[in-house]
Amino acid sequence: xxTLWLSALILAxxxxxxxxxxxxxxxxxxxxxxxxxxxxxxxxxxxKLKLKISDHxxxxxxxxxxxxxxxxxxxxxxxxxxxxxxxxxxxxxxxKGDVPDHVxxxxxxxxxxxxxxxxxxxxxxxxxxxxxxxxxxxxxxxHGNGFTFGLLSDGDTSVERFxxxxxxxxxxxxxxxxxxxxxxxxxxxxxxxxxTLLEAxxxxxxxxxxxxxxxxxxxxxxxxxxxxxxxxxxxxxxxAGASTTSKTESSNAVVNTLRYHQRWGSxxxxxxxDVQASYDLAAGTGVLQSDLAYTRHLARARYAFRRGHSHVExxxxxxxxxxxxxxxxxxxxxxxxxxxxxxxxxLDPLGGSHVVHGSIDYRYRIFQIFYDTGAIWDNPQEREQKxxxxxxxxxxxxxxxxxxxxxxxxxxxxxxxxxxxxMNF
Amino acid sequence: MRTxxxxxxxxxxxxxxxxxxxxxxLVLTWRDDRLLFSAPHVHFISGKPLDLxxxxxxxxxxxxxTLSSGTRTHEFRKIQDRxxxxxDLWQEQFxxxxxxxxxxxxxxxxxxxxxxxxxQQISDQMSDGLHVLGGTEPFWARVDIRAEDGKDGPLFGRxxxxxxxxxxxxxxxxxxxxxxQQSHWGPYEAGPFTLDELKxxxxxxx
Numbered sequence: 001x002x003t004l005w006l007s008a009l010i011l012a013x014x015x016x017x018x019x020x021x022x023x024x025x026x027x028x029x030x031x032x033x034x035x036x037x038x039x040x041x042x043x044x045x046x047x048k049l050k051l052k053i054s055d056h057x058x059x060x061x062x063x064x065x066x067x068x069x070x071x072x073x074x075x076x077x078x079x080x081x082x083x084x085x086x087x088x089x090x091x092x093x094x095x096k097g098d099v100p101d102h103v104x105x106x107x108x109x110x111x112x113x114x115x116x117x118x119x120x121x122x123x124x125x126x127x128x129x130x131x132x133x134x135x136x137x138x139x140x141x142x143h144g145n146g147f148t149f150g151l152l153s154d155g156d157t158s159v160e161r162f163x164x165x166x167x168x169x170x171x172x173x174x175x176x177x178x179x180x181x182x183x184x185x186x187x188x189x190x191x192x193x194x195x196t197l198l199e200a201x202x203x204x205x206x207x208x209x210x211x212x213x214x215x216x217x218x219x220x221x222x223x224x225x226x227x228x229x230x231x232x233x234x235x236x237x238x239x240a241g242a243s244t245t246s247k248t249e250s251s252n253a254v255v256n257t258l259r260y261h262q263r264w265g266s267x268x269x270x271x272x273x274d275v276q277a278s279y280d281l282a283a284g285t286g287v288l289q290s291d292l293a294y295t296r297h298l299a300r301a302r303y304a305f306r307r308g309h310s311h312v313e314x315x316x317x318x319x320x321x322x323x324x325x326x327x328x329x330x331x332x333x334x335x336x337x338x339x340x341x342x343x344x345x346x347l348d349p350l351g352g353s354h355v356v357h358g359s360i361d362y363r364y365r366i367f368q369i370f371y372d373t374g375a376i377w378d379n380p381q382e383r384e385q386k387x388x389x390x391x392x393x394x395x396x397x398x399x400x401x402x403x404x405x406x407x408x409x410x411x412x413x414x415x416x417x418x419x420x421x422x423m424n425f
Numbered sequence: 426m427r428t429x430x431x432x433x434x435x436x437x438x439x440x441x442x443x444x445x446x447x448x449x450x451l452v453l454t455w456r457d458d459r460l461l462f463s464a465p466h467v468h469f470i471s472g473k474p475l476d477l478x479x480x481x482x483x484x485x486x487x488x489x490x491t492l493s494s495g496t497r498t499h500e501f502r503k504i505q506d507r508x509x510x511x512x513d514l515w516q517e518q519f520x521x522x523x524x525x526x527x528x529x530x531x532x533x534x535x536x537x538x539x540x541x542x543x544x545q546q547i548s549d550q551m552s553d554g555l556h557v558l559g560g561t562e563p564f565w566a567r568v569d570i571r572a573e574d575g576k577d578g579p580l581f582g583r584x585x586x587x588x589x590x591x592x593x594x595x596x597x598x599x600x601x602x603x604x605x606q607q608s609h610w611g612p613y614e615a616g617p618f619t620l621d622e623l624k625x626x627x628x629x630x631x
Contacts, residue, residue, distance in 0.1 A: 030530060032483040033511040033520040071483065094481035096514050103481065103514060 035069050040097030044081065045108040053084050056263040058222050069094070069103055081107055122150070125336055125422030129343050130155045133336075133422075137166070146170035156335050158328050159196050159344065159351045162209075164188035178219040186211045195349040196327075204327055204350075206235035207246055215255065227257040230288065235326065251326045252288035253296075256281045271307040276300075282329065294323030298331075311363040321353040331355035333376045333386070340372055341388035341407030341418050352376035354383070368392045368405065386411075392420070400424060450613040451568055455623040459552040462490065462568065463544045464613060470510065470519070470536040473608050474572040478512035478519075485509045485524075485573040488547050494564040497616070501564060504550050508543045558620060565616030572608040 029035045042061045044053075057080055064073060078090040093106040123135040137150030146169070153163035170182040187210045197205065215229030233251040258279045265272030280298040284290045298319035305312045317338070319331050330351030334344030338357050357374030369391050377383040392405025405420045454461045474484045486508045494501035507524045519539040523529040523546050531542045558564060 031509045031511060031522050031524075032481070033513045033532070034481045037515065069481070092480065092482070094514070101515060 032069070032071055034094065034103065035071070037069050037101050037103045039064050039067055039069055039105055040099055040102035041065060041104045043104065043106045045106065053081060054263065055223055055261055056265070057081065057084060062222075064105070069105075074105060078107055081109060085109055121423070123152075123422070123424045125156065125420060125424075127156060127336060128417075128419040130161075133157075141172070144172050146172060155191075157332065159193070159330065159332055159349065160327060161191040161193075162188035162328070163191075174216070180217050182213075182215050182217070184211070184213045184215070186213075193345050193349065195345045199349045200327070203237060206237045206249070206326075208236040209328065210234045213255070223260055223262045225259050227255075227259070229255055231255050231282070232288070233326065249291045250289055251284055251292045251329075252290040253282045253284040253294075254288070271305070273306075274302075274304040276302045284323070284325070292324050292326055294321055294325040294329075296321045296325055296329055309365045311361075313359075313361040313363075315357075315359045315361075317355065317357045319355045325353070327351060331376060333357055333374050336420055338372060339374050339386055339388050339409075340370065340390050340405070340420070341409040342386060343418070347386065348376050348378075353378045363394065366393045366395050368394050368403075370405075370407075372407075450611075451566060451615040453566055453615060453618060453623060455620070455626075459548065460555055460620075460623065461544070461548045462551065462566065463541070463548075464568070464610075467570070467610050467613070468536070468540065469570050469572065469608075469610050470540055474510075474574050475536075477574055478510060481512070481514050483509050483511040486543065487571045487573065488543065489569040490547055490551055491567045491569075492551065492558075492564050493567070493616075494558060494562050497565050501558065502551065502554055504547065506547055506550065508546070510539055555620070560621040560624075561619050563617035563619055565614060566618075567612050567614045569612045570610040574606075574608050 042065055044061075057077075060080075061077060064070070064077070067073075074092055074094075078092050081087065082090045088110040090110070091108040093108055094103050095106065096102075097104045118139045119136070121134070121136045123133065125133050127133070133152075133154050133156040135150060135152035135154065137148050139146065139148040141147075148166075148168040148170070150166040151164075152166060153161070155161040164187045166184065166186045168182060168184040170180060172180050174181050187208070189208045190206060192200075192205060211231060211233045213229060213231045215227050217225055217227040219225045231251075231253050233253075235249045235251060236246045237249050238246045260277045261275070263272065263274045278300050280296070280300075282294075282296040284292050284294045286293060296319070298317065300315075300317045302313065302315045304314075315337075321330065327350065330353065332344050332348075332351050333339040333355060334342040334347045338359070339347065344351075355374065355376045357372070359370060359372040361368060361370040363369075369389070371387070371389050373385060373387045375383050375385050387410040388407050389410060390405050390407030392403060394401055394403040394405075396402075400423050402423045403420065406417050407420065408415050408417050450464050450466055452463045452465060454463070469486055470478070474486070477484050487505065488508070489503065489505045491503045492501045493499050505525075509522045509524055511520050511522075512518075513520065516533070518532070519534045519536060520530065520532045521534060521539050521542050523543075529546065531539070534542060
């Protein structure tokens with residue numbers, strides 16, 4: 001009997017794994033009688049979930065429409081949906097389509113067992129000239145309503161150092177999955193640099209500010225969205241000569257943002273590309289009882305390309321303010337993202353009404369070099385191009401990016417480097 | 426009183442007979458010089474695998490058939506095979522593909538015909554080596570069926586082409602107990618039989 005058993009094994013063993021890839025593909029098609037049918041549509045249960053997956057995955061899902069049903073592709077997509085949404089499981093249900101010989105693929109996502117609260121440190125950095133900047137937030141979603149509460153102290157992005165809290169409510173689906181609504185409340189206390197205080201009019205300096213921003217976001221295309229709303233800001237301006245009393249000024253503006261984001265490839269591919277662009281328009285007007293009337297335009301673009309371990313990233317921004325904008329809305333260069341190595345107070349202690357900036361970063365594995373150039377000005381005669389270079393190391397760990405860099409302003413005379421360390425800046 | 430006793434006896438006999446017939450899961454018959462295995466009461470195209478099939482997922486069914494001769498514990502011959510069944514959403518018929526060599530395929534089947542086709546294939550395979558068995562030698566049959574529909578089942582586990590053609594993977598699979606979420610049938614056992622006995626009787630079960 002053992003002889004027979006061994007014979008059976010020996011005779012059958014060449015059959016194991018004898019198929020070449022083409023045979024495998026043909027066999028896979030033979031195995032499922034439905035592989036001759038064409039995919040008519042792809043759906044994800046709970047359409048709000050479709051908004052949470054990446055644009056790239058969403059476009060891959062759309063790409064199988066019109067193709068023949070392929071089990072292996074559907075399996076890979078289900079696994080990627082499961083990973084991106086941290087879902088317990090993703091079931092695939094395939095049903096007849098409306099058109100003969102067509103099928104509809106449904107991905108049914110079981111909700112995540114994750115804790116309802118998501119806590120994260122969104123930014124944490126040290127700048128050897130400006131000190132610490134940190135931001136953390138707790139967020140949760142209940143029945144399609146998102147709540148976020150955060151604390152921050154930011155000495156980087158504006159001419160002021162502002163510290164306080166940020167609270168946001170978001171309704172992820174307002175009648176349609178393409179429209180969401182949010183309401184944000186920010187309350188900050190300000191600290192000012194000496195050079196800003198020396199240059200600014202006392203009426204421009206405020207002690208605290210609260211901002212209420214109701215906003216709606218419309219998904220025009222999978223890669224294009226438009227946000228529009230109103231920003232109501234109340235500024236506490238100290239009364240001249242009095243240290244404790246203050247008056248309240250308003251800076252109310254209509255705000256609009258058009259965002260574009262497209263990605264080709266993924267981190268699993270040999271190469272991938274990512275394009276992000278946005279245009280912001282804010283208009284402070286007397287119609288909204290604003291004490292400050294101004295319009296602010298800001299266009300930003302970023303292109304990233306990766307092949308293997310090499311990453312190249314090119315960034316550009318340009319902005320212009322007409323009228324009298326509050327200091328927190330004025331443009332700043334010399335931050336951890338722009339003209340790295342320069343001090344923002346050396347460039348313009350009040351911030352500028354015009355700005356142009358470009359940067360290029362190259363990274364190989366963890367090593368990074370970058371070059372920034374830009375100009376900030378109020379009057380055309382003040383316009384002067386500045387440049388800086390830097391080197392550093394950065395390492396992505398899960399979703400966080402840790403970075404250590406030193407940047408030098410390119411100018412005649414003494415080179416005064418600035419050191420940066422931290423995550424997500 | 427005598428009449429009542431007779432009725433009880435007849436009822437007891439019929440109940441026992443019906444129970445015996447119903448319990449006859451694995452049936453062996455001799456037809457056209459071949460030993461045919463079947464299980465008329467076992468419908469493996471049902472339950473969770475059928476739900477998967479109706480979702481257009483191909484479901485692999487693994488069969489292991491063992492014959493013991495002389496004594497119940499003496500293994501005479503064991504064969505494994507994998508049948509991948511899929512359900513045509515538009516034509517509402519089944520396709521079965523026998524993935525181990527010789528690979529074969531049958532289309533446009535009802536669920537009963539698909540099950541019967543699997544039994545036919547596995548019977549043919551077992552019959553090929555049966556001439557070694559003596560006509561009067563007692564033997565026992567045992568069958569085990571498993572669907573790959575657990576958490577590592579279709580669409581989420583090994584690709585069907587990887588899992589579908591390897592005999593060694595099937596041997597390994599049957600050496601482990603079925604997973605808790607996996608649909609399985611059996612093992613069903615029948616015997617003892619002799620070939621001569623089966624050849625004489627047009628149909629015989631355990």
